[in-house]
Amino acid sequence: MWKNYAKDYIKNNRTSGISIMAASFIAALFLSFLCCLFYNFWLDGIEGTKLEDGDWHGRITGEISGNDLAAVNHFANVEKAVVNEELSGEQGTVMDVYFSNKKTVYQDMRALVNILGLPEDAADYNYQLLSLYFVRIPGDDMPRLLMPAYLVIVVIMCFSLILVIHNSFAVSMNSRVHQFGIFSSIGATPGQIRACLIQEALVRAAVPIMAGILSGIVFSFGTVWGMNAFAKNLVGGRQMSYSCHPFLLLLVLILSILTVLVSAWLPARKLSRLTPLESIRGTDELQLKKRRMGFWVKKHSPILSTLFGMEGEIAGNAIKAQRKALRTTSLSLTLAFFGFMTMQCFWTLSGISTNHTYFEKYQDAWDVMVTVKDTPIEDFTLAKDIRELSGVDSSVVYQKAEAVCILPEEAQSQQLLAAGGLEAFSGEPQFSGEGAFQVKAPLVILDDESFGEFCEQIGIAFRLDGGIVLNRLWDSENSNFRYPKYIPYVKDDMETIVLHNAAAKGDRAFESMTEIPVLACTQEYPLLREEYEKSDFPLVEFLPLSLWKEIKRQIGGAEQDAYVRVLANDRTEPDAMNMLEDEIMQVVSREYEVESENRIQERIDNDKMIGGYELILGAFCVLLAIIGIAHVFSHTLGFLRQRKREFARLQSVGLTPAGIRKIFCIEALVIVGRPVLITSMLTIVAVALMIKASYLDPIEFIKVAPVLPILAFIITVFGFVAWAYYLGGKKILKVNLADALRDDTMM
Amino acid sequence: MEILKCEGIQKLYGAGNSKVTALDKVDLSVEKGEFVAIVGASGSGKSTLLHILGSVDKPTEGKVIIEGTDISTLNQTEAAVFRRRKVGLVYQFYNLIPTLTIRKNILMPLLLDKKKPNQEYFEQIVGSLGIADRLESLPNQLSGGQQQRAAIARSLIYRPAILLADEPTGNLDQKNSREIIDMLKLSNRNLKQTILLITHDEKIALETDRIVTIEDGRIVSDEKRG
Numbered sequence: 001m002w003k004n005y006a007k008d009y010i011k012n013n014r015t016s017g018i019s020i021m022a023a024s025f026i027a028a029l030f031l032s033f034l035c036c037l038f039y040n041f042w043l044d045g046i047e048g049t050k051l052e053d054g055d056w057h058g059r060i061t062g063e064i065s066g067n068d069l070a071a072v073n074h075f076a077n078v079e080k081a082v083v084n085e086e087l088s089g090e091q092g093t094v095m096d097v098y099f100s101n102k103k104t105v106y107q108d109m110r111a112l113v114n115i116l117g118l119p120e121d122a123a124d125y126n127y128q129l130l131s132l133y134f135v136r137i138p139g140d141d142m143p144r145l146l147m148p149a150y151l152v153i154v155v156i157m158c159f160s161l162i163l164v165i166h167n168s169f170a171v172s173m174n175s176r177v178h179q180f181g182i183f184s185s186i187g188a189t190p191g192q193i194r195a196c197l198i199q200e201a202l203v204r205a206a207v208p209i210m211a212g213i214l215s216g217i218v219f220s221f222g223t224v225w226g227m228n229a230f231a232k233n234l235v236g237g238r239q240m241s242y243s244c245h246p247f248l249l250l251l252v253l254i255l256s257i258l259t260v261l262v263s264a265w266l267p268a269r270k271l272s273r274l275t276p277l278e279s280i281r282g283t284d285e286l287q288l289k290k291r292r293m294g295f296w297v298k299k300h301s302p303i304l305s306t307l308f309g310m311e312g313e314i315a316g317n318a319i320k321a322q323r324k325a326l327r328t329t330s331l332s333l334t335l336a337f338f339g340f341m342t343m344q345c346f347w348t349l350s351g352i353s354t355n356h357t358y359f360e361k362y363q364d365a366w367d368v369m370v371t372v373k374d375t376p377i378e379d380f381t382l383a384k385d386i387r388e389l390s391g392v393d394s395s396v397v398y399q400k401a402e403a404v405c406i407l408p409e410e411a412q413s414q415q416l417l418a419a420g421g422l423e424a425f426s427g428e429p430q431f432s433g434e435g436a437f438q439v440k441a442p443l444v445i446l447d448d449e450s451f452g453e454f455c456e457q458i459g460i461a462f463r464l465d466g467g468i469v470l471n472r473l474w475d476s477e478n479s480n481f482r483y484p485k486y487i488p489y490v491k492d493d494m495e496t497i498v499l500h501n502a503a504a505k506g507d508r509a510f511e512s513m514t515e516i517p518v519l520a521c522t523q524e525y526p527l528l529r530e531e532y533e534k535s536d537f538p539l540v541e542f543l544p545l546s547l548w549k550e551i552k553r554q555i556g557g558a559e560q561d562a563y564v565r566v567l568a569n570d571r572t573e574p575d576a577m578n579m580l581e582d583e584i585m586q587v588v589s590r591e592y593e594v595e596s597e598n599r600i601q602e603r604i605d606n607d608k609m610i611g612g613y614e615l616i617l618g619a620f621c622v623l624l625a626i627i628g629i630a631h632v633f634s635h636t637l638g639f640l641r642q643r644k645r646e647f648a649r650l651q652s653v654g655l656t657p658a659g660i661r662k663i664f665c666i667e668a669l670v671i672v673g674r675p676v677l678i679t680s681m682l683t684i685v686a687v688a689l690m691i692k693a694s695y696l697d698p699i700e701f702i703k704v705a706p707v708l709p710i711l712a713f714i715i716t717v718f719g720f721v722a723w724a725y726y727l728g729g730k731k732i733l734k735v736n737l738a739d740a741l742r743d744d745t746m747m
Numbered sequence: 748m749e750i751l752k753c754e755g756i757q758k759l760y761g762a763g764n765s766k767v768t769a770l771d772k773v774d775l776s777v778e779k780g781e782f783v784a785i786v787g788a789s790g791s792g793k794s795t796l797l798h799i800l801g802s803v804d805k806p807t808e809g810k811v812i813i814e815g816t817d818i819s820t821l822n823q824t825e826a827a828v829f830r831r832r833k834v835g836l837v838y839q840f841y842n843l844i845p846t847l848t849i850r851k852n853i854l855m856p857l858l859l860d861k862k863k864p865n866q867e868y869f870e871q872i873v874g875s876l877g878i879a880d881r882l883e884s885l886p887n888q889l890s891g892g893q894q895q896r897a898a899i900a901r902s903l904i905y906r907p908a909i910l911l912a913d914e915p916t917g918n919l920d921q922k923n924s925r926e927i928i929d930m931l932k933l934s935n936r937n938l939k940q941t942i943l944l945i946t947h948d949e950k951i952a953l954e955t956d957r958i959v960t961i962e963d964g965r966i967v968s969d970e971k972r973g
Contacts, residue, residue, distance in 0.1 A: 005855075009846050182842045185803055186856050186901065187831015189824040273823070276803040276830075 005183075006200040017204040020172050022630060023165035023263070024205035025212040028256040030623075032216020033223075034157055035252045036244055038150040040224055042132065044240045045146065049129045051238075056096035058109040059084070059124040060116065064093040068116050075115075077101050077108050102133045158255060162263050163328055167631060170267035173197055180271060181279020190272035197271065201264035202257070209256045216252070217244055230612050308666050311659055315666035318643075329631040330675060333717065336624035337679040340713050343617045344706035345687045347610060352701065353694055354606070356482060366529045366599060367571055368581045370564040373593040377562045378549055383447050385587050386564060391580040393567045396450040398528060401548075402557040405441035405539055406498040406513070413488035416473060425476060425537050440538040441499055443467075443548075443555070446526065451544035454526045455519070464547060466517030469497065470525055470532060470540035482695035486523060489539055494518045497541065502557045512554045516547065528565055564588070574600045625713075629720040632671060636728030644735050657733050664725040672718045750908055750941050751777040751800065756809035758795050758964070769795040770806070771964040777909070782935040782942045784952035787961035793945045794913055796961065800943065801834050801911045802826040814908045831856045835902025837912040841894040843886040843901075850882040853900045864904065872900045875937075876930055892923030896930065903934060909941045910934070916951065928954055 010017070060072075064083070072081040072095065079098040087094040097112065099105050109123040116122075127140040134147065180193050224242045231238060271279075304312035319326065372380055377399035386395045412421060419425075422437055446454065448464055455462045472486035479485035501512035525532065525542070532540050552558065566584060570576040581598045588594050647660055691698050758770040769792045777783055787793045798804035799811060802818045803826075811818050813833055821829055830836070843852045853873065857864050873879045876896040878889075886894055895915055902910050912931065916924035928951055934940045944955060952958050953972075960968040 005844070005847060005851075008851075179844050179846070182844055183855070183859075184827060185801070185830065185836050185842065186859070187827050187829075187905075188859050189827040191824060192827075192859060275823075277798055 006196050006203075010200060010203060017172055017200075019168040019633070020201060020204045020264075021208040022633075023168035024256075024260050025208035025215075026627070026630060027161045027165050027259045027263070028209040028212025028252070029216045029219070030157060030161060030212075031154070031255050031259065032213040032252045033219045034154055034216075035248060035255070036217055036220035037223060038154070039245065039248050040220065040240065040242055042147070042150070043243065046129065046132050047241070048238065049126075049132060053126055053128055054096065055098070055129070056084075056126055057099045057102060057105050057130060058097040058112075058126070060095045060097065060109070060113060060118065060122050061087075061124065062092045062116070062118040062122045064095050064116065069095060071115060072097060072112055075108065075112060077104060078112075102130060102135050105130060105135060106137050154255070158259050161259050162266070163331075165259075166263040166266045167328055169201055169264045170270075173267050173271050177271060177274065177279050181274070181276050184274075184276035184279060193272040194265075194268045197268035198261065198264050201260065201268070205257075205260045205264075209253070209260065213249065213252055213256065217249075227612075230608065304666060304670070308662070311662045312666055315663045315670065318646075318663070319667055319670050326631075326671065329628045329671060332624050332628035332631065333672065334675040334679055336621045336628060336717070337675050337714070338682055339624060340618070340621040341679055341683040341710055342686050343614070343621065344709055345683060345701075346690065347614055348704055348706050349687070349690050349694060349696060349701060351610070352696055352704070353482075356696075364567075365527045366565045367568040367577060368566040368584055368596060368598045369529055370566070370584060370588055371595045372562040372564065372588065373595065374560050375562050375592055376558060377445055377447065377545055378552075380562050380564075380592070382588055382591065383449070383564070386566065386584060387449075389580070389583055389587065391569050391576065391583065393569050394453075395564060395566045396453075396526060396528060397447040397562060397564050398450070399445045399562045400530075400559045401443040401445060401552075401555065402502040402559075403441045403443050403499045403555050404502045404509075405439050405541075406500070407437045407439045407490070407539065409435045409437065411490045411494055413471075413491055415487040416489060419475065419477065419487060422537070425473065440502070441497075442532075442538050442540050443499075443557075444526075444528065444530065444540065444542045445545055445548040445558075446542060448544050448546055450526065451542065454542060457526065458520055458522045458524050460520045463519055464544045466519040467497070467541045467543040467547065468519050469494065469521045470523070470542070471521035472523045472532075473537055480695040488521070488523070490521055492521050494521055499541075499551070499555055501555055512556075514551045514554050516543075516551065527567070529563075572600075574604070577601070621713075625717050629717065629724070632721050633724040633727075636724045643732060647732050648735065660733060661729060664729045665722070668718065668722045668725045672714070672721050676714055748779045749776055750779040750781075750814055751775070751943075752810075752812045753796075753800070754810045754812075756796070756799060756806045756811065758792070758799065758804075759807045768964050770799070773809070773961075773964070773966055775959065775966065775969075777941060777943065779941055780935070780939045781957060782932065782944070782955045783957045783959060784944045784946055784955040785959045785961060786946060786949070786952045788947065791961045792964040793961050795964075797911050797913050797943065797945050800909070801836050802830050803836070831859055832905055833908040835899075835905070835907040835910040837895070837898050837902050837910065837915045839914040839917040841886070841891075841898045841918075843894055843897055845886050848883050848885060849878060849889065849897045852886065852897055853882075853904055855901060856905045860905075868906075869904065872903055875933060876900050877926075890923075891919050892926060895919060895923070895927055899927070899930060899934075903938070903940065906938070907940075909943060912942065912944045914945055914947070916946070916948070924951070 069081060069083065072078055075081075077099050079100045081095055081097045084094040084096050097109070099108060105125065109125065110120065113120060113123045125137045125140070127137055127142065130137055131140065131142075132147070180188070183193060184190075221242050224240055228239050231240075304316035306312070308315070377397060380397055383395070383397045386392060386397075407422075409421075416422065416425075422439070451464070452462045454468065458468070460468075469490065471489050471492070473489040474481070475485045475487050495518055496515050497518050498513055498515045500509050500514070504512045525540075532538075564584075566580070568577060568580050577598045577600045581596050581601075585594065585596050647655070651660070687701070688698075691701060753773055753775040756770050756773040756775075757768070760767045760769055771792075773792075773796060775796075785793045785796065795804065799806050799819075800813075802811075802821065806819050809819065813829075816829065816833075818826065818829055843849075844855070847855070851858070854864050854869070870879070873882060876899060878893055878896050878900065881889055881893060881897075886897070889897065895918075899912075899915070902912075910931075915931070916927050919927065931942055931944065932954060935942050942955075944951070946952055955972070957969070957971045959966055960970075
């Protein structure tokens with residue numbers, strides 16, 4: 001049949017398989033794009049792991065001599081073994097081992113430690129790296145889900161593509177159901193018909209598959225390039241290299257062919273099973289399922305019928321009859337709309353939330369932040385130099401430490417006691433002996449000058465022998481974290497506070513106890529980029545550096561890094577801010593290892609990052625919409641035969657071309673409108689849940705709701721669907737009425 | 748020699764109250780080389796009978812035996828092969844493949860079986876049917892009569908046991924109708940081809956050896972003509 005029929009048919013009807021070619025192209029494009037992208041993500045994962053954790057496969061720690069090293073190097077599967085000088089020390093020599101065959105790393109490492117006479121726990125593994133090489137080491141209890149996730153996505157993509165494109169094959173095949181009926185009547189077996197259709201599909205798909213694979217490679221390369229361009233501007237952003245292995249291309253080719261094959265096989269199987277009688281009589285006209293007409297249900301498509309009259313009913317019935325064929329369209333458009341709407345709403349809500357919790361909250365708190373690595377605050381000597389820079393309005397040098405304070409029960413404020421005491425907030429507070437709580441006491445140590453400024457801010461006399469208590473507790477019972485309310489934590493007249501080392505227990509804790517004077521209890525705090533309202537209800541204290549120097553030996557718990565918070569004179573100009581940041585860095589980086597960030601740049605980076613996410617997710621939604629639209633195109637362009645008679649009959653009883661156009665418009669409207677309606681309702685529910693979860697004021701969201709982009713997206717999709725119907729409708733209107741009514745087998 | 752035998756063929760459509768009996772216990776026997784006309788009013792069941800005899804449809808009950816094979820028990824593939832080799836079907840609307848030349852349309856049953864045509868026989872058929880000069884044309888380039896001749900040629904190419912023609916002249920003018928009937932008679936006479944012709948035209952029926960009349964799915968008369 002192939003030689004005598006299909007070959008000629010393809011040659012003489014090149015345009016009839018456009019939908020098949022388009023579908024095959026899309027399938028190959030998606031698969032190639034995803035596989036190439038995942039392959040490069042995988043390679044990048046390996047690269048990243050090597051940079052972060054090292055490129056070793058196994059590591060042996062213990063007493064290892066030069067002979068031992070040579071023995072390991074001579075082990076059959078060992079590529080090389082080297083001593084890690086950096087990690088070797090008191091606990092013994094650390095040897096990094098690299099294997100040729102990574103699959104037997106576990107067995108080989110066990111054998112090696114046995115040979116070296118070391119205990120089994122002397123062997124360590126680079127679990128992350130080995131898992132990326134698909135080697136799972138016993139005892140690695142981390143869920144390594146990246147590769148399975150890639151695999152699952154590719155499989156889901158294959159199934160989705162089959163669902164999406166098989167209809168294009170079905171439309172093309174069904175347009176010739178009558179011809180296959182004739183073949184069947186003169187003796188073509190179902191197997192011959194099936195084989196012919198599948199061969200034909202594969203021949204038509206061959207070039208588009210190759211083109212799709214190439215385009216997928218180009219797209220994936222473009223994506224990696226775009227990600228690199230984006231990462232270049234981010235702090236710590238690493239460049240990703242791009243490569244494409246021949247085996248990967250072979251895999252993509254096999255996947256694409258399989259996808260096309262299954263997509264062609266599904267309708268071919270169905271068609272070949274039709275009896276010659278069914279095929280010749282042409283049962284492919286749109287058929288509505290029988291429906292019980294009762295009191296409630298008077299007719300089909302009551303809503304469309306009411307809205308648009310007879311044309312509405314005809315359109316509604318046609319869509320019902322095509323429900324199965326249009327399932328992919330409905331699904332992909334629904335997913336695309338839902339994805340786009342929720343994404344837009346999510347980013348809007350996220351923007352509001354970020355503004356509340358970050359930018360608005362800390363807008364006045366900092367302009368340039370410098371993290372001075374591994375430096376205790378007392379060792380930082382450049383505070384004055386920074387203050388004297390021309391662009392600096394004010395600066396604070398500070399360090400954080402963790403301590404615990406002993407809070408007598410009677411020290412709780414009246415308001416706290418009235419609210420049920422500390423027990424009511426922190427559940428089960430730790431008691432320290434009789435009548436006192438142990439409460440976490442984060443310490444913020446300020447340089448003396450900044451502490452003086454803080455004293456001035458709250459209106460107390462400047463002293464360096466005591467601390468200031470941040471006297472506020474988040475009233476979590478009567479407010480949420482978004483719009484918090486506070487009550488005083490302790491009584492205002494507290495004179496001293498007892499602190500001890502947070503890590504010390506028992507007698508050592510007792511020994512580390514230090515009582516320091518409380519200069520003031522206040523609800524104010526110095527402008528720092530810090531958040532104090534934590535869920536474990538700590539009692540925050542601000543200490544001057546001079547006092548810290550005296551008590552740090554007992555209290556300890558200081559973080560490794562110190563921070564410099566700078567407020568600039570010019571707080572709006574990105575260039576001025578960048579310049580100031582550079583100046584500060586020049587001063588500080590000469591003596592310390594530092595990292596810096598500035599508020600405006602951070603905002604730009606944040607916006608860019610959100611923009612990047614939006615672009616990726618938006619592109620995904622657009623792709624889903626394209627699948628839906630492509631499906632509508634292949635469907636509408638293929639329904640000439642199927643609906644020619646339907647419309648000829650309607651025209652014969654007086655339906656005008658304008659009426660036909662109206663029917664098509666209604667169909668297009670319903671095809672797009674229904675997913676819009678469903679997703680709008682789902683989105684409203686989703687947004688309501690998001691608003692509830694984030695404790696935002698709904699009015700705030702409504703004011704900035706992303707109505708315009710959503711409307712633009714819907715109108716664009718509707719435009720394409722309408723265009724597809726316009727093209728299909730034009731074909732229908734060109735059909736000769738007499739021919740269509742007499743017989744449709746002669747075309 | 749009996750070439751076709753039907754025993755108690757029943758064909759029901761639908762179920763329950765909407766059940767329709769298209770054929771009701773039909774028995775029929777046809778000898779090799781017979782030219783039989785099946786006549787009846789529209790809806791009498793004659794086309795259903797032809798479809799069952801041509802193995803494009805299955806009876807609800809009963810047996811259809813053609814050259815010793817009970818075709819009512821064949822599966823889809825077996826039925827297709829049987830149709831290809833043993834049955835020639837001619838329809839009112841020709842049913843030629845529009846994208847194939849007349850030559851390929853005619854040879855299709857052989858090509859499906861990957862068999863080479865007997866060139867002499869092929870030329871004899873197309874010559875006697877008067878379409879030898881139109882073999883490279885596409886169906887839509889031929890008149891209705893020519894298309895029907897091509898359809899007859901296709902039905903004869905495999906030398907089928909039986910040729911079933913469903914109103915072959917129903918879509919043709921008088922002159923072409925006459926010619927088609929003459930050709931069927933010719934093939935019956937010269938090739939000893941067994942033919943079952945469905946028609947509602949009494950004049951055409953009178954050209955055959957035997958007239959079987961069907962009414963409401965039953966054979967009401969079976970008259971052999973001298």
